[in-house]
Amino acid sequence: MTTPASVSTVDLAARFPGIVSADSRPGYSGWIINADKLIEVATAIRDEFGYDLLSSVTGVDYPADGKMEVVYHAFKTTGGSIFVFKVQMPRDDPVVSSLVPVWKGAELQEREAWDLLGIKFTNHPDLRRILMWEGFEGHPLRKDWKEPFYEEELKPFKSRWPDGKHTIAEAKNPFRDNVQFPVGFDPEKYTFEDPEQALYTSLRKYQSEDKDGIKTDHILVNMGPQHPSTHGVFRAVVMLDGEDIVSLKPVMGYLHRNHEKIGERNTFLQNMPYTDRLDYFNSMSNNFGYALAVEKLMGIQVAERADYIRVIMAELTRIQNHLIWAGMMLNDLGAMYTPALYAFEERELILDIFEATAGSRMMCNYFRFGGVARDMTEDALRKTRELVHDRLPGKVDEMDRLLTDNEVLVSRLKGMGYLSAEDAINTSMTGPMLRASGVPYDIRRADPYSVYDRFEFDVVSRPEGDMYARYLVRIEEMRQSLKILEQALKQIPAGPILSGKPQYQVKIQPGEAYGRVEAPKGELGYYIVSNGKPNPYRYHVRAPSFINLTSLEMLCVGEKIADFVAILGAVDIVLGELDR
Amino acid sequence: MYGKGLLKGLGVTFVRFFNTYWEDLTWMWRRVTTGEKRYHSAEGIAHRSSKNTRGIFTVQYPEEKLPVPEEFRYIPFLVYDEGADGAKEIRCTSCGICSKVCPPQCIWIVRGTDPSTGRPKPQPAEFYIDADICMNCGFCAEYCPFDAIKMDHDYELASYTRTLLPMEKLMKPASYYAEIRPLNAAREDEARKAKEAAKAAKAEAAAA
Numbered sequence: 001m002t003t004p005a006s007v008s009t010v011d012l013a014a015r016f017p018g019i020v021s022a023d024s025r026p027g028y029s030g031w032i033i034n035a036d037k038l039i040e041v042a043t044a045i046r047d048e049f050g051y052d053l054l055s056s057v058t059g060v061d062y063p064a065d066g067k068m069e070v071v072y073h074a075f076k077t078t079g080g081s082i083f084v085f086k087v088q089m090p091r092d093d094p095v096v097s098s099l100v101p102v103w104k105g106a107e108l109q110e111r112e113a114w115d116l117l118g119i120k121f122t123n124h125p126d127l128r129r130i131l132m133w134e135g136f137e138g139h140p141l142r143k144d145w146k147e148p149f150y151e152e153e154l155k156p157f158k159s160r161w162p163d164g165k166h167t168i169a170e171a172k173n174p175f176r177d178n179v180q181f182p183v184g185f186d187p188e189k190y191t192f193e194d195p196e197q198a199l200y201t202s203l204r205k206y207q208s209e210d211k212d213g214i215k216t217d218h219i220l221v222n223m224g225p226q227h228p229s230t231h232g233v234f235r236a237v238v239m240l241d242g243e244d245i246v247s248l249k250p251v252m253g254y255l256h257r258n259h260e261k262i263g264e265r266n267t268f269l270q271n272m273p274y275t276d277r278l279d280y281f282n283s284m285s286n287n288f289g290y291a292l293a294v295e296k297l298m299g300i301q302v303a304e305r306a307d308y309i310r311v312i313m314a315e316l317t318r319i320q321n322h323l324i325w326a327g328m329m330l331n332d333l334g335a336m337y338t339p340a341l342y343a344f345e346e347r348e349l350i351l352d353i354f355e356a357t358a359g360s361r362m363m364c365n366y367f368r369f370g371g372v373a374r375d376m377t378e379d380a381l382r383k384t385r386e387l388v389h390d391r392l393p394g395k396v397d398e399m400d401r402l403l404t405d406n407e408v409l410v411s412r413l414k415g416m417g418y419l420s421a422e423d424a425i426n427t428s429m430t431g432p433m434l435r436a437s438g439v440p441y442d443i444r445r446a447d448p449y450s451v452y453d454r455f456e457f458d459v460v461s462r463p464e465g466d467m468y469a470r471y472l473v474r475i476e477e478m479r480q481s482l483k484i485l486e487q488a489l490k491q492i493p494a495g496p497i498l499s500g501k502p503q504y505q506v507k508i509q510p511g512e513a514y515g516r517v518e519a520p521k522g523e524l525g526y527y528i529v530s531n532g533k534p535n536p537y538r539y540h541v542r543a544p545s546f547i548n549l550t551s552l553e554m555l556c557v558g559e560k561i562a563d564f565v566a567i568l569g570a571v572d573i574v575l576g577e578l579d580r
Numbered sequence: 581m582y583g584k585g586l587l588k589g590l591g592v593t594f595v596r597f598f599n600t601y602w603e604d605l606t607w608m609w610r611r612v613t614t615g616e617k618r619y620h621s622a623e624g625i626a627h628r629s630s631k632n633t634r635g636i637f638t639v640q641y642p643e644e645k646l647p648v649p650e651e652f653r654y655i656p657f658l659v660y661d662e663g664a665d666g667a668k669e670i671r672c673t674s675c676g677i678c679s680k681v682c683p684p685q686c687i688w689i690v691r692g693t694d695p696s697t698g699r700p701k702p703q704p705a706e707f708y709i710d711a712d713i714c715m716n717c718g719f720c721a722e723y724c725p726f727d728a729i730k731m732d733h734d735y736e737l738a739s740y741t742r743t744l745l746p747m748e749k750l751m752k753p754a755s756y757y758a759e760i761r762p763l764n765a766a767r768e769d770e771a772r773k774a775k776e777a778a779k780a781a782k783a784e785a786a787a788a
Contacts, residue, residue, distance in 0.1 A: 360716065
């Protein structure tokens with residue numbers, strides 16, 4: 001828990017002398033690879049050293065050194081700790097070869113790094129902006145980029161105290177709105193270019209012209225962003241041959257607010273409530289991952305009772321997430337509301353516990369560095385025990401009885417949206433998506449954090465790799481969560497809930513840390529770089545909803561358009577996290 | 581047999597359907613015998629949010645309202661103690677910790693100055709909370725060293741315009757705080773008294 005992200009026993013520098021060197025900056029770890037040899041070394045990391053799951057790809061901007069850095073985090077699906085490797089490039093021309101040929105999972109993440117940091121990836125199959133719109137000026141995560149309501153580099157702002165006359169942010173902007181135009185922009189000379197052109201062109205390559213002597217054309221359909229099945233404002237551009245999906249591109253960013261830029265303006269503690277708003281169904285898990293990452297940087301222990309409370313909260317949140325997922329999945333299949341509302345009942349009872357403990361139902365903001373905000377009262381513990389022992393097992397069984405054998409459900413899910421184990425690993429799937437493809441990889445077991453090593457539970461996995469397997473995995477996972485909860489509630493010790501004193505300004509050494517948890521939707525990782533100041537220098541969220549969509553096209557090609565809705569539902573996305 | 585799973589599922593929905601009416605009937609009997617009501621009553625709402633709930637689950641807001649737990653937090657308010665002659669003794673010393681810790685930076689404080697000396701005095705001259713920006717995280721209340729700012733329970737703040745809360749609207753008496761958060765208030769009062777006693781003892785020791 002507090003051990004820094006260790007450089008594993010692999011000695012990459014000895015394997016690639018002159019190409020790879022150890023990262024020797026204080027607080028940093030991992031290997032720095034020559035940019036022009038990246039593909040070669042990455043292939044060796046995957047094939048020779050066995051780090052087959054590329055978890056996270058992100059960039060860091062170091063204007064003081066004139067450098068731009070791409071940071072890769074890889075893991076073994078057989079378990080074990082992190083493997084970090086990096087590439088450094090000059091800041092004025094950051095170009096690196098894309099890792100998509102080695103790991104398909106890098107595709108969306110490299111697009112994100114291009115979009116937000118302006119790092120060019122050569123040989124990337126489709127390097128377009130992803131969160132911002134085409135035609136957006138600048139790369140927002142660069143340190144010299146400023147937002148329209150820019151006030152100061154870092155919070156807390158000086159204008160709030162001691163002479164804090166209230167102003168409205170819009171008043172500072174001449175447009176009285178959240179807009180900003182590039183320097184020298186002249187609306188008279190502006191020519192409109194269809195920003196969607198690049199997107200449609202990237203799909204056009206699948207267009208067929210001649211079929212059985214008849215000239216045919218594919219149909220391009222925009223699903224979303226205003227579509228009830230897309231769980232928010234997600235959009236997929238689908239190329240159809242009749243009813244069959246030929247190709248598909250996810251389009252996202254409609255809910256983008258640049259969580260990471262906000263995070264870099266915030267102090268470490270101020271970020272905690274913002275993480276609630278990522279995956280707003282599971283704010284407890286979000287808090288958990290962030291707290292782990294910062295605790296790694298601080299090098300502090302977590303109070304034991306707090307660790308148990310964290311596990312209880314994380315598992316409760318997993319149960320309600322999976323219940324809602326099952327309900328919403330059935331909504332997507334057309335069984336409107338009955339399973340969803342059954343699920344909401346149990347969720348409501350779980351949220352009551354969150355409300356009584358954390359003070360809020362969804363935006364819990366409950367974790368602190370070294371513990372949790374306040375103790376779980378006896379009353380809340382009693383309620384949790386009652387739910388875990390008397391109610392939830394029966395309700396999970398009821399959901400099981402209601403749905404699992406249902407012939408309509410089975411015929412719609414079985415064999416649909418197939419993803420093989422190799423593809424799942426290659427596209428960086430995590431969570432239930434990966435486990436349903438026959439890879440029993442659960443971070444709680446593979447790289448235990450908090451007190452998960454003290455509990456008896458099974459890692460649920462199914463070999464089929466279809467949507468039905470994804471459904472079964474989640475139902476069984478709820479049972480395993482209940483098992484963990486029973487043990488945690490039995491073992492929870494008395495004692496303090498915070499290892500240190502409550503403090504709003506934490507002292508953090510320069511360095512980097514990657515904290516990750518098994519969130520209900522997959523691996524939720526936080527990559528944080530500190531330069532010793534009260535605010536994080538770089539703050540990156542590895543969002544499972546986002547990265548799990550890398551395989552969306554793979555899942556959908558060959559299926560019918562009507563099944564796209566179900567396939568997307570089975571991935572389990574939340575737009576707050578997807579768009580960040 | 582094809583369709584067995586469907587029937588099994590329908591069985592679940594039928595039990596739920598049946599329970600809804602059975603539950604209402606049993607409560608009808610309870611109403612006759614003990615006078616307890618399932619709807620529009622505290623015991624009914626408590627039952628509907630307990631582990632034994634079945635049948636109709638929803639609470640008919642705004643006619644019925646779920647009781648909020650003590651820790652529930654909404655937009656903050658400023659606590660004042662009531663002086664002997666009804667004077668409002670605000671606890672805030674305008675130290676600015678709340679405005680520094682506030683994640684969306686929605687707290688504006690003007691530090692008070694003594695008009696005779698021109699020096700800062702431990703009292704805010706102006707205090708604003710922009711309720712539209714506040715994210716109800718509760719950090720201000722958590723880190724205030726003087727128990728001066730606390731989270732409210734009043735969540736019905738919908739309005740047609742932007743809601744900027746100035747000091748007059750933010751101030752609420754300590755008795756109100758003790759009413760919505762009895763356990764917290766009692767604990768904090770005790771801690772404050774112990775602190776004052778220790779301070780007094782120290783001063784006495786220094787004097788002697």
